[in-house]
Amino acid sequence: MMGPSCEEMARRSTSGEMDSAAFLTRIFMRMHMAMCNHCKKFLSQMKLISNTVQKRFGENPDPARVAALKKRLLD
């Protein structure tokens, strides 16, 4: 397969190198993704993990608790 290997795809996508990759590399990575079901699944699992963590921890804490904590900090 032309372009990055599956191992490179998985390594780059999990270490955060995807965004900083050169333009041509990104094109090859997209082409690879379109053809490789295993890499597609790998990235889909990464997205699932990311979505789950965002859902669990991304919400703002209870405003009453935050207000009580602010009061504690400033008293």
Place this chain on the structure above:
Amino acid sequence: MPAQTTAFAEIVDANTGYLLRAAIGFGLGSVDAEDLVAETFKTFLEIQDRFEGRSSVRTFLYGILYRKNLERSRKSVREMPVDPIEGIFKERFDSRGMWQNPPRGPDLEAVSEETEGLILECLDGLVEQQRAAFYFKEVERMTAEEVCNTLEIKSTHLRVLLFRARNGLRECLERKWEAKQ
């Protein structure tokens, strides 16, 4: 109210919710998370002269929060030089870099409460540094530069932390999911 006190009150007002959310994101329970935020502001008052304005006040506070959490957990800031995830990852590929042991288990097309529960269980298995890097990147959507400033690490180290965190979570999810089949 003196100007300095007013400025501190404004900083508390603008950042308490974010710090509390991050403390919970680090895996602390409610009471411990609130105590950690209180310790963070106490330290901020002690060392605020060191704030040089190169990052935002919030990033500076996140850095204090992170280091206070490490102190509380009494674990070393340094990671073990060899993480088993490196070897586990390599074994999934053949000499040409093609999958020889492809990923298994749930993905975006098979989301369930049970799967989400497994992922959250796996999150507790990450070491503090990996978890913090992962939290700041995935939940707070910080740039790589901001995460590096907060954790006081270089970009190469951040890439290693994220690689280990994400692959560690994925391997753990696959393992737990298969154990339930």
